[in-house]
Amino acid sequence: MRRASLRPMLRSPLIIVTSIVLIWFTVTFLVFPNANLLVSTFFPDGQFSGSAVQRLFSSDRAMNSLWHSFLLAGTLAVTVNVVGIFIVLVTKYFDLRGSRVLWLGYATTLIYGGIVLAAGYNFIYGRYGFVTNAVRNVFPEVDPNWFSGYFAVVVVMTLATTTNHMLFLGSAIAKIDYQTIEAAKNMGASTWTILWRIVLPALRPMIFAVTVLTFLIGLGALTAPLVLGGTDFQTIAPMILTFSRTTSSRDIAALLAIILGLATIILLAIMNRVEKSGVYFSVAKVATPLTKQKIRNPIAKVIVTIAAWVLFVVYVLPVLLIVLFSFLDSTAILTGTITWADFTLSNYATVFGSASVMRPFIVSLVYSALASVIVVGGLLFVARIFQKYPNPLTSLLEYLLHIPWILPTILIALALVMTFDQPNPLIGGQVLTGTTLLLLVAYIIVKIPFTLRLLKAGFASIPDSLEDAARILGAKSLFTFRKVLFPLVLPTAAAITALNFNSLLDDYDAAVFLYQPLYEPLGIAIKASTEGENNLDSMSITFVYTVLLMIIMGLAMYLVYGRSASPRKRRRGGVTPPTAAASGASTGVSAPLVSPLASTSVDAGPGARGSEEPTPAGRT
Amino acid sequence: MRSASIAAVVIGSLALTSCSGAKESTEGEAGGGSSDTLIVYTNSNSDGRGEWVTAQAAEAGMTIEIVGLGGADLANRIVAEKNNPVGDVVFGLNNMFFETLKAEEAITAYEPEWAAEVDTASGDPDDGAFWPIVEQAIVTVYDTNKVSESDAPDELSDLWEDDQYQGRYEVNTALGQATPQLVLAGLLSENLDEDGDLGVDDDGWEAVEEYYANGSPAIEGTDLYARFSRDEVDYGVIPSSGIASRDEEYGTVTGVISPDEGVPYVTEQIAMIAGTGNETGAQEFIDWFGSAEVQGAFAQEFSAYPVNETARAEAPAEVVELIDSLPKQDIDYGFVRENIAGWVEKTELEYLP
Structure with missing residues (x-):
């Protein structure tokens, strides 16, 4: 039922109105401001200046960093798959004791990320980390700097980004056609053969999708290389951030962002093609629930069990440490010698003691909730139109809506301030700079690509037959949307809302230029309380905020996922519903996320966000 | 109908949203x-x-x-x-x-x-x-408990010219921040030359290159004094206002390098x-x-x-x-202001480790 023409769209007044609103929004808030900024960047005096290209390409350091970003992306595409598929199998496919506990352990990366995650690993394995110390007590010849550079960055980011596998792959594996597995077993296939010949091929579309996603996260890696990369392995994202902040260097930042953006666009185009071309029968048509498989070879079982629990410890240690550190005196953390006397509540006292600590929390809660509800609500219908009417207009709009993936948030924010600082006819002659509305607009904008990809995939997974049936029974199209389609994508929509909410909570990059002085958001407050020349407790205070954020994010995920998904998911009594919320240890640049492919699960929780968490190091 | 009630909630919150959005904006104008x-x-x-x-x-x-x-x-x-x-x-x-x-x-x-x-x-x-x-003065400091005054360099250039200090001083590579920019301005201001690249002669750029190449890059989230106490580095740059609280916190006794040309x-x-x-x-x-x-x-x-x-x-x-x-280094801030963006960019692209 795909028509590559505009005409079918024009039959419905509702679609026409939606399209007009969408075109207005895209032009006003995405195209116009950013075009404005890019023109003033690349045409400083009305004359095109290509010197950025020359300046950039003559710099060995920039070229190295760029190469590192692509190298990291490529490596992660392999390593994350290995670890990610393993943890999905041991929690969702194989029958291991304590798989629920394992799942919770692996899920810890959902609720924290950025600088804190990287710092957490550094405190364990870094030069002064306790594992390093313990090993060196036994083997003094071990290099204390063993955990740094390319290797360390890959390890940390691999662990941090398996989030996507847990969410996408975890829910895809639950929908595998179990009868095929039964049949194979009856024919005498071994555990390994079934896994290799049936399970993994069935998951292939989803594995491909998360691989692309991982690649994009690798491209935008920011904090892990900063903390652990050392001088040998720096990536391009920090350079983009520095250059975005200086007017005269902004062209280099934009150029770099465009290079990464092109890679994103190419992957996106591939994704779109695959989405259109393939129909994957990975989803069971007959609802025989998957039964967890026993590993029959005892040696293999022991090995898998040990590996699973070792991995569990690796995942959980940093989180425990962060909670522990939030109760520690900062000198003890930094110097690495901890005694009982160092335990203190003073970090919490500092955070809760400042007069207005609750206000930023509330401001951010309101902003994040509004933005995430609006963006999902607004795009629900849009995503449906895009998915149902692929034609030149919709695909152009779709690509335009991905602009926020290409440009760094800082540039988007600056473009908004400078465009709406005078009465603008596109918005009825209003001025937005200095109002509370502008930050909301920015939050909505930056969440559009992520939301759109996932909603579209959600709609794509609904068989056309459902809609046809409704039409044959005489339902009008709006009624069909409301009563048939909407309930089916609701789990996806709810999950996206929660993910967006979590990722906006501690935003700094957009807020810094856009927040209205009377409504200070959390990211700014965290930053203010963790920087300062005399502030030696910055790391501890960051930990306190992280613990508080973990609690809020955990709650948000529980509210959304715990309620909407649990009745179906709990059927085997052991497996918790997949919470979501990702936390890339990465990126302030193009926060990348690509959808699961068509015809994969409806309620696949999405994942991955790029967040540049407020860092304790001062930016004064 | 559960889905209907959820839909109602979503639509309701959307409506609320538009109201509160409008309300906020009017408040915002104030x-x-x-x-x-x-x-x-x-x-x-x-x-x-x-x-x-x-x-x-x-x-x-x-x-x-x-x-x-x-x-x-x-x-x-x-x-x-x-x-x-x-x-x-x-x-x-x-x-x-x-x-x-x-x-x-x-x-x-x-x-x-x-x-x-x-x-x-x-x-x-x-x-x-x-x-x-x-x-405020931007000073290079050390802990006198660990480094005696006689071991400390007299001139900043000793840090990168003398082998004994190699890798023992911290360099802050976060050039978007004010203090590292001032360090850069201080280094380059001694070597201004109209005909040089960005107003600086080759010696100036060589000094910058050596300064960053021989230093130990600052670690995000780790204070300079914490690195002193772990014996990772001996010297580093901070604004003078940060000295007192650190001495108290880390038990250090800070010594300050006072070069002839002064400090920024x-x-x-x-x-x-x-x-x-x-x-x-x-x-x-x-x-x-x-x-x-x-x-x-x-x-x-x-x-x-x-x-x-x-x-x-x-x-x-x-x-x-x-x-x-501490004598004041003679820095022409008007000139620095005009050039610092270019200096930072060049350093970032060519000289940082």
């Missing part, structure tokens, strides 16, 4: 400077300074709201907003940032009541667009934002905050070194003693 609340932009709000200023101002009968952001971000924001300013007053940024604000016409001249009490040379002697309040000084300034809707309020705040009384109290509270000569008597003795002992 923040544009015309209301009674004075919006004060600063990068000097950490360590309780923001709260202190707000409380003191309230006692003096002014309602202020502090917007505290990092230096570069704050300057960017003020410039971006200049057609429709949100803030009324800005203080705490250093002269380099204020030169930028002045060049962008984002601030406007106002001669405060205390103008006669400060050395105009530290501010903007030509146009009086901004006025000095607090002075930065002066934090105050100015009225151009186009503020609340000129009277802004001027009242500037007159109050820069006054000898308030600056004296501020200096006492936060170990600052006030430019206001009357207020200086109130500053802690060790602060005054340290600052007075």
Whole structure:
């Protein structure tokens, strides 16, 4: 039922109105401001200046960093798959004791990320980390700097980004056609053969999708290389951030962002093609629930069990440490010698003691909730139109809506301030700079690509037959949307809302230029309380905020996922519903996320966000 | 019908959203400077300074709201907003940032009541667009418990020229921040040459290259003094105001390298934002905050070194003693302001490790 023409769209007044609103929004808030900024960047005096290209390409350091970003992306595409598929199998496919506990352990990366995650690993394995110390007590010849550079960055980011596998792959594996597995077993296939010949091929579309996603996260890696990369392995994202902040260097930042953006666009185009071309029968048509498989070879079982629990410890240690550190005196953390006397509540006292600590929390809660509800609500219908009417207009709009993936948030924010600082006819002659509305607009904008990809995939997974049936029974199209389609994508929509909410909570990059002085958001407050020349407790205070954020994010995920998904998911009594919320240890640049492919699960929780968490190091 | 009720909730919240969005925006307009609340932009709000200023101002009968952001971000924001300013007053940024604000016409001249009490040379002697309040030295320090004074270098260039210091001094590579920029400005200002690249001769760029190549890059999230105590590095750069609290925290006794050419000084300034809707309020705040009384109290509270000569008597003795002992490096901040972006870019692209 795909028509590559505009005409079918024009039959419905509702679609026409939606399209007009969408075109207005895209032009006003995405195209116009950013075009404005890019023109003033690349045409400083009305004359095109290509010197950025020359300046950039003559710099060995920039070229190295760029190469590192692509190298990291490529490596992660392999390593994350290995670890990610393993943890999905041991929690969702194989029958291991304590798989629920394992799942919770692996899920810890959902609720924290950025600088804190990287710092957490550094405190364990870094030069002064306790594992390093313990090993060196036994083997003094071990290099204390063993955990740094390319290797360390890959390890940390691999662990941090398996989030996507847990969410996408975890829910895809639950929908595998179990009868095929039964049949194979009856024919005498071994555990390994079934896994290799049936399970993994069935998951292939989803594995491909998360691989692309991982690649994009690798491209935008920011904090892990900063903390652990050392001088040998720096990536391009920090350079983009520095250059975005200086007017005269902004062209280099934009150029770099465009290079990464092109890679994103190419992957996106591939994704779109695959989405259109393939129909994957990975989803069971007959609802025989998957039964967890026993590993029959005892040696293999022991090995898998040990590996699973070792991995569990690796995942959980940093989180425990962060909670522990939030109760520690900062000198003890930094110097690495901890005694009982160092335990203190003073970090919490500092955070809760400042007069207005609750206000930023509330401001951010309101902003994040509004933005995430609006963006999902607004795009629900849009995503449906895009998915149902692929034609030149919709695909152009779709690509335009991905602009926020290409440009760094800082540039988007600056473009908004400078465009709406005078009465603008596109918005009825209003001025937005200095109002509370502008930050909301920015939050909505930056969440559009992520939301759109996932909603579209959600709609794509609904068989056309459902809609046809409704039409044959005489339902009008709006009624069909409301009563048939909407309930089916609701789990996806709810999950996206929660993910967006979590990722906006501690935003700094957009807020810094856009927040209205009377409504200070959390990211700014965290930053203010963790920087300062005399502030030696910055790391501890960051930990306190992280613990508080973990609690809020955990709650948000529980509210959304715990309620909407649990009745179906709990059927085997052991497996918790997949919470979501990702936390890339990465990126302030193009926060990348690509959808699961068509015809994969409806309620696949999405994942991955790029967040540049407020860092304790001062930016004064 | 569960799905219907969820749909109702979503639609309901959407409706609520549009209402509250509209409401917020009308409230927001009030923040544009015309209301009674004075919006004060600063990068000097950490360590309780923001709260202190707000409380003191309230006692003096002014309602202020502090917007505290990092230096570069704050300057960017003020410039971006200049057609429709949100803030009324800005203080705490250093002269380099204020030169930028002045060049962008984002601030406007106002001669405060205390103008006669400060050395105009530290501010903007030509146009009086901004006025000095607090002075800081950017110093290279070490822990005298570990490094004896005789082992410490006399000149900064010893750090990268002498092998014994190789890798033992911290270099901050976060060039978006003010302090690393000043270090760079200090290095290059000794080697200015009109014909050189970006106004600097080859020796200057060589010094920069060697400085970064032989240093130990700062570690994000790890304080310099924590690295001292782990014996990772022996030397590093901090603003003078940070010394006292660190000595207390880490039990160090800080020694300061005092090179012949002097050390870079930065002066934090105050100015009225151009186009503020609340000129009277802004001027009242500037007159109050820069006054000898308030600056004296501020200096006492936060170990600052006030430019206001009357207020200086109130500053802690060790602060005054340290600052007075360090000669000022002769840096042409007007020139630096014009070139620092290019310098930072070149360093970032070519010289950072």
